[in-house]
Amino acid sequence: MKLLLPFFTAVFASDRIRGVSITRQALYPPGTHFTCLDGSKKITRAQVNDDFCDCADGSDEPGTSACPNGRFHCPNAGFAPQNILNSRVNDMICDCCDGSDEWGGFVDCPNTCKEEYLAAHAEKIEAQKAQVQGFEKRQDLVDEAKLQKISDEEELAAAEPEIQELQKIKDEADKLKNEAEELETKVNEELEAVKNKKIVDRAATYxxxxxxxxxxxxxxxxxxxxxxxxxxxxxxxxxxxxxxxxxxxxxxxxxxxxxxxxxxxxxxxxxxxxxxxxxxxxxxxxxxxxxRKIDEANKPDEPKKPEQVAEVDQETVDYSEESLDAMEDELDEQEDYNDALEPVNHNDELSDEHQKIFDAAKAARKVFDDADRDLRDAESKISEIKDRSKRDFGPDDVFRSMNKVCFEFKTTEYIYTLCPYDKCEQKPVNGGSGTKLGSWEGFENDFNEMHFTNGVKCWNGPNRSAVIKLSCGVDNVVLSVTEPNRCEYEYKFETPAVCTKPEPVPDHDEL
CATH class of the missing domain: 1.10.238 (Recoverin; domain 1)
Incomplete structure (x- = not known):
């Protein structure tokens, strides 16, 4: 190979320096001498690309494999220029699509730059289509986020009077419940007194x-x-x-x-x-x-029933103002029957009037429980809206749709869960408890990364953590999960939320 070098060196002596890009040709000016680019040494012009490394920085051999630390520039006309290691020059392997790295003639390298350009261009077109679709979906997410934000603001505005009304209903129901339970307690105490008296009287006969x-x-x-x-x-x-x-x-x-x-x-x-x-x-x-058998025949008759009172329908009761008023009237009427509760008029069986009092108390408790539940539900909903208003959903609130949503990625061993604004988790495929990889920390890198920290501590190591690398995609999908460092996990996650408006792909571009 060295016998051929003087010939090729002579051929290129009047042209540009082999292995050097056009933009760097000025670093090799015409003349009888060449100064190493690091300034360490001055050599003759003939020593450039003579297959012998003279400069410590390898700058005198850009077109040969003599200097291990040098770089060879492939022009790759019509496609993407590239720089390769000098050690790949004339190694009988075609690295440059134009074959310029095998200039020694030991192997025939066809020029594949056009084919590679067409393939890369087609790939870029497909990527652009995906980016266009992703950007359109991003716009939909932004529009949806605006509507959700308006809805939240309207609910907050209406919440205060609604909660005040629910509190009023609960207070009224609580008052009626207390009145009903007070009467219920009185009945129970008197019935218990009757039972105790009967026990004492009966025991005295034995x-x-x-x-x-x-x-x-x-x-x-x-x-x-x-x-x-x-x-x-x-x-x-x-x-x-x-x-x-x-x-x-x-x-x-x-x-x-x-x-x-x-x-x-x-x-x-x-x-x-x-x-x-x-x-x-x-x-x-x-x-x-x-x-029982002894006094079966002599069992006291049922006490006479007092006048009928309005019955409480527990299945249809509500806590409207009219319903609460009706229940209050009923409790007032039942107070009129206290005389019927005297022990002398009781037996072991509950009378209809007793049962009505118990039913009224049960219904009053149900009304109160329903009112209390509705008030707590309303307060919880408002608390959730206020919590959302404090979250950082990124530019244009585009990440709002990911709140309280989880995504999964399954491997042969584990199911990895990603829940933005909450946590990341790792669960065995065959069942068992999960391992928390981290809790939501926030966005980094201009909203292109999600960070989760303070997960379950590794054995004899740090607390687990996870970084979510975001890229543009048509759908929200976890592409992969790796552990580049011990107890540090990395998710690859595609989402339209980070898609930007794509630039048009030119008919001919040199990447």
């Missing part, structure tokens, strides 16, 4: 021996004449340590005096005296069953 037998039968669940551990543990009120969460076998054996079985006589002698107070409250049902 001896201590009878009462203890009733208690024994009450605890003897399977009625086999003996009480065992599970029959004790099933009665939580007998737990000697009620502050604990469970009634254990050990604690039950304490009640049973460490015996495995308790018979009636042992129960009367050893167990009954200690649990008597606890079990009295539970005796009513057992005593009712004991006495």
């Amino acid at each position: 001896s201590e021996e009878d009462i203890s037998e009733i208690a024994f039968n009450h605890l003897d669940a399977n009625k086999n004449g003996e009480i065992v551990v599970y029959e004790i543990t099933s009665q939580k009120y007998l737990d000697p340590k009620p502050e604990t969460s469970s009634f254990t076998t050990k604690e039950a054996k304490e009640v049973m005096k460490q015996k495995d079985k308790i018979y009636l006589e042992d129960f009367r002698a050893e167990i009954w005296p200690e649990i008597k107070e606890k079990i009295v409250a539970k005796l009513e049902r057992a005593m009712d069953e004991w006495d």
Whole structure:
């Protein structure tokens, strides 16, 4: 190869210096000498491109492979000029589309610049089409954001009087609920007094021996004449340590005096005296069953019903002003029937009037709960609108549509989630809990990057974080997720939100 160099050097001596772009030819002026571009050395003109490296910066051998740190310029006429490493010159591999890097003639390099230009031009046309579509979608996002912003402002303007009205309705419902519950409580207290009196009166007709037998039968669940551990543990009120969460076998054996079985006589002698107070409250049902057949025929008649009062329809009740007034009138009417609640007129069965009072209280609670829920919903909605108004949705509010929206990217191992204004997460494909890669931090790089920080801490490492690289695209889509550095994740995300108005592609351009 070196035998051919003097010939080629001579050919190009009168032309431009091989391997140097037109714009840099002035650095190699005609003359008998050449000064290295770094100024370190002066050599003869003949030493330029003589396949021997004289200058430390490699500037004397732009057209050969002699200097490892040099660069060779490919003109690539009709396409894109490029600079390649000098080591690729005359290496029998065609690097320049015009074949100028293989000037030694050791390999025939066809000129493919036209074909490469046409392919690149077609690719650029397609990219421009996508950018046009993306920009059109961006304009739609901007228009949509304007409408959303106007809607938010209108809702905020109307919110204050609406919330005041809902608060008024809730306060009225609360007042009626309290009145209804006060009457309900009174009825319950009087009914309880009647029941207690009946228990006392009934108990007086039985001896201590009878009462203890009733208690024994009450605890003897399977009625086999003996009480065992599970029959004790099933009665939580007998737990000697009620502050604990469970009634254990050990604690039950304490009640049973460490015996495995308790018979009636042992129960009367050893167990009954200690649990008597606890079990009295539970005796009513057992005593009712004991006495049911005896006094079935002599069961007191139903008390006479007072005048009918307006019934509360719980399924159709609302909290309109008319409905609240009607409920208030009903509660006033029911106060007139307090005389009917005297213990002497009661039996164990609820009268219709009692039930109406309970139904009215239940309906009043429902009205209050509905009013309270609607008020809280309205306040939550307004809070959400105010929160949106403080967010940075970028130029023209173009990112507003991404608020509370998530995107996914799936690999063979993980599903990566991107939720702008919230978080990034990594979840195993086969299920299991996710790992937070970061919480929303904000935009960077002129709204071309989203940053998420302070994710779950890596084992013996930093907290995870994620950077979202945005590029123009027709749709919102995560293209890839990588981990370039430990615990630092990078998403590639296409979105029309960052598309700019495209420039027209010329018929012929040298890229």
